[in-house]
Amino acid sequence: MSSTATTERPSLISRITAHMDWRSNIIYIAFILVFVLFSVMLGDSGFLTGNNLLNIVRQTATISVMAVAMTFVIANAEIDLSVGSVAGLSSVVTAMAITHYGLLPGILAGLASGAVIGAINGGLVAWLKIPSFLVTLGMLGLAAGLAQWITGSAPQPIGDRWYILIFGGGDFGPVPGLLVWTVLAVAVGWIVMNRTRFGRQVLATGGNPTAAAYTGIRTAQIKFAVLLTSGIVAALAGMLYAGRLESGRFQWGQGDELTVIAAVILGGTSLFGGRGAIIGTLFGSLFMGLVNNGLILAGLDVAQQQVVRGAIIIAAVALSRKK
Amino acid sequence: MGASAIDTTTPVVRMRDVVKDFGPVSVLKMVDMDIRAGEVHALAGENGAGKSTLMKILQGVYTITSGTIEVDGREVTIRDTADAERAGIGMVFQEFSLIPSMTVAQNISLNREQRGRLGLIDDRAAENEARRIFDDLGVALDPRATVGNLGTAYWQLVEIAKAIAKDAKVLVMDEPTASLAKHEVENLFALIERLKHRGIAIVYISHRMDEIRRVADRITVLRDGSVVLSDQLSELSSPQIIEAIIGRRLASDLVYRERERDPEAPIILSAVGIASAHVLRSMDLTVRAGEIVGLAGLMGSGRTEFARVLIGMDRPTRGELRIDGERRVLSGVRAAQRAGIALIPEDRREQGLVLEHSVSDNLVLPVLGTVMRGPFVSPAKIARLTDHLVRTYGVKTSDPDMPVNRLSGGNQQKVVVAKWINTAPRLLVMDEPTAGVDIGTKTEILDMVRDFASQGNAVVFISSELPELLAVADRIVVLGEGSTFRALERAEIESEEQLQLIIQGEAA
Structure with a gap:
């Protein structure tokens, strides 16, 4: 056996290098291309100013945070369409609870709203075997409706300075708080994905659930944990919206699920599960923010922006396709 | 040790x-x-x-x-x-149980990963362990290769290494x-x-x-x-x-049975000098009505590639195909079907059946046109046809509305054979039709093939299992390096050993 394998070795290595193709690195190429393009074309409109670039980071922070958790969901071969609505719900729950009970109960209530929804999503998918697409599609409407209902569609202002400082409104020295949250989410996500047994189990379950089960991985628990986390992280993202915009509103996060999923897929995570690229996800999110920002500076109206963003999502999925 | x-x-x-x-x-x-x-x-x-x-x-x-x-x-x-x-106890699975997106080492250590500082996974340790096992087994395989990029033989090695790593x-x-x-x-x-x-x-x-x-x-x-x-x-x-x-049952079921053949019967398939982009260089084959011609040859000799040409999946780059005497360009599977050619593919689970669909749905799929009443499919006609086919071909199923993947492998293959013979082709191409099928079912399938040929149809029967080839084929054509190497009448072949030697290219 050794002789055969040895003679095939060079071809094996070349096959591996061939596999490290543009497909998994497309996001970095695209990011640099678009950045350079905007720098040249929109230099006069203030694209390259430090303030504008920090703004991009601020505006994409919530997307980046949700996208890190979504990377786990998609690597696990599931989907979570409810993240945007959960963010909106948690923003109003947090704001209302702060007003009535104070800072800490407010934070806990916000996270709890995400945990409850994540647990319902996860339970239905993991144990009742309902496809996550359907469960979270239903939850998208349910959470959005709930947020609108309990607030009577009214914005919920937040007066607590500490809350606003911590959750995205403030800066830590020269560093915007939202940048810190982004870095924190990406760092934790990367370590968990690449250096913990849980991350390996998520990838295994997404890559081949039967094989994972035969290897002794409790795949249902993994699915549950992933969707639970996604709910909690979406709630955190909603709280960051509330901090940055100093209020809770049911509209916060609306439609974000599509941006988040596009960011994850663009970043190189396989839509069919088994592969999860956290750093790619970060750049995917920044790319989406970059495009948004550029389109606004270029003077496109909301409708036109939507068209371009939709086209990018389709391109992202097409590029993630296997040969 | x-x-x-x-x-x-x-x-x-x-x-x-x-x-x-x-x-x-x-x-x-x-x-x-x-x-x-x-x-x-x-x-x-x-x-x-x-x-x-x-x-x-x-x-x-x-x-x-x-x-x-x-x-x-x-x-x-x-x-x-x-x-x-x-x-x-370790299992080396028939349908492999690896995670394609992970590396060899990650698969081997899956769910019992060694952890270093802070409880984080130590991939280096996993790679060393994999390397040690491969060294022990005398196998050269890079632990960092992604499993999805490896061939099946290597998958099996990884499976074995995975079991050994768990002290099986x-x-x-x-x-x-x-x-x-x-x-x-x-x-x-x-x-x-x-x-x-x-x-x-x-x-x-x-x-x-x-x-x-x-x-x-x-x-x-x-x-x-x-x-x-x-x-x-x-x-x-x-x-x-x-x-x-x-x-x-008699072990002699796998024995050649002389059937009545007309040497002057019309030629159904005539292929001359067929070459294709891969493998095929110059394939000649003639099959008359009522005849079963076996194709033998080593792996890579071009048997499957020739079957793909016959059913229009690959286009020949050279050569001439005639069906019923008429020159044909088979531009696709539908064109081949119109010309009266049906294929029973090599892999029934992947290519032959819609596994989650019922026995009945699978059977009627290629002949939906015949079970219509006006613009709608008629459940009554489907039931009648299914019942007829299940009985004629001896498919053992308590309920034809049951998903076909609940049947045993042999019964699944009977469904495939029934499904295609029912389309009334002139030429049936069978690629390893009894792979993974038990001996009892095998003899039943061979009987179906004989019956089908005796009704004046032509069969091209591809198989690596010489006993069944010798049992069913009236003539055997041995392929080598993409060309017709030898064409033999069944009567010329005395033993399996003789045929094996010809296939190996060792007999004159």
């Missing part, structure tokens, strides 16, 4: 009076089996005899209804795969050569030999008698859930084993 130190007399696994019931059905009836260290123990039997069930019990997929299992002399309870693993004392290999090329089979046998010397016991499930003869030390034969034979292989002749496997 030296070979001399291995105790090959006391069993590693001793199963006694094992019974497994599924509802009212007893699949295993008081089965005894001993597996000894350092032996290759063949497990044979027809599909549905209970082989897979018995092994799934060892593996923790099923739990026993009654009976005992001892590992190393101690009674164990195996409730799930984790229990089986702890007892030292027993490896169960279920049809391990099914998807391997010839030289890869040799490599596997060499590896099995090395595993034996390490004292690992191997349960070898196979339908192929020559392989069993080649690698196994002992054999246990199951029939209808009971052990009918268990002995040293050296004590047994092949007819004895075959008789044990098939029971009352």
Whole structure:
């Protein structure tokens, strides 16, 4: 056996290098291309100013945070369409609870709203075997409706300075708080994905659930944990919206699920599960923010922006396709 | 661990009076089996005899209804795969159980990853472990290669390494050569030999008698859930084993039956000088009405490639095809179907059936036009057609509305054959139509083929199993390097050995 394998070795290595193709690195190429393009074309409109670039980071922070958790969901071969609505719900729950009970109960209530929804999503998918697409599609409407209902569609202002400082409104020295949250989410996500047994189990379950089960991985628990986390992280993202915009509103996060999923897929995570690229996800999110920002500076109206963003999502999925 | 130190007399696994019931059905009836260290123990039997069930019990997929299992002399309870693993039982799966997106090392260490500082996974340690195992086994394979980029033979190696890394004392290999090329089979046998010397016991499930003869030390034969034979292989002749496997039925079913043929019958298929982008260089073949022509040849000789040309999947770059005397360009599968050609593909699970659909749905799929009433499909017509086909072709199913993947492999293949013969083709191309099918079903399928040909149709029968080729083909065409190498009348061939030598290119 050794002789055969040895003679095939060079071809094996070349096959591996061939596999490290543009497909998994497309996001970095695209990011640099678009950045350079905007720098040249929109230099006069203030694209390259430090303030504008920090703004991009601020505006994409919530997307980046949700996208890190979504990377786990998609690597696990599931989907979570409810993240945007959960963010909106948690923003109003947090704001209302702060007003009535104070800072800490407010934070806990916000996270709890995400945990409850994540647990319902996860339970239905993991144990009742309902496809996550359907469960979270239903939850998208349910959470959005709930947020609108309990607030009577009214914005919920937040007066607590500490809350606003911590959750995205403030800066830590020269560093915007939202940048810190982004870095924190990406760092934790990367370590968990690449250096913990849980991350390996998520990838295994997404890559081949039967094989994972035969290897002794409790795949249902993994699915549950992933969707639970996604709910909690979406709630955190909603709280960051509330901090940055100093209020809770049911509209916060609306439609974000599509941006988040596009960011994850663009970043190189396989839509069919088994592969999860956290750093790619970060750049995917920044790319989406970059495009948004550029389109606004270029003077496109909301409708036109939507068209371009939709086209990018389709391109992202097409590029993630296997040969 | 030296070979001399291995105790090959006391069993590693001793199963006694094992019974497994599924509802009212007893699949295993008081089965005894001993597996000894350092032996290759063949497990044979027809599909549905209970082989897979018995092994799934060892593996923790099923739990026993009654009976005992001892590992190393101690009674164990195996409730799930984790229990089986702890007892030292590893499975090399027929349908592989690896995560394609992970590396070799990550797969081998999956779910028992070594952790370094802060409890984080240490991939380096996993790679070293994998390298150590491969070194031990004399295999050169890069632990950092992504499994999805490797060929099937390497997948199997990774599976074996994964089991060994978990200190498996027993490896169960279920049809391990099914998807391997010839030289890869040799490599596997060499590896099995090395595993034996390490004292690992191997349960070898196979339908192929020559392989069993080649690698196994002992054999246990199951029939209808009971052990009918268990002995040293050296004590047994092949007819004895075959008789044990098939029971009352005559082992002579796999014998050529002369059928009436008209040498002047019209030529249905005539291929001259067919070449294709891959492999095929110059293929000539003539098949007359009523004739079954067998295609033999080594792996890579162009048999499957020729079949692909015949059903319009690949376009020939040169050469001429005539169907019923008329020159045809087969531009696609539909064009081939219109020309009256049907293919029974090599892989029934991938290409032959929609596994989740019912037996009935699968049967009517190619002939939906015939079961319409006005613009709608007629359930009554479907039921009538299904009933007719199920009875004609002896498909064993209690309910034709049941998903076809609940049937045994042999019955699934009968569905495929019935489905295509029912489209009334002039030429039926069959690529390994009995792969993984038990002997009983095999003879039934061969009978279907004979009947079909006797009705004035033509059959091209591709097979690597010479006994069945010799049993069914009126003529045998041997391919070599993409060309017609020899064309032989059945009567010219005296023995399987003679044909084998011709295929190997060693006979004049």
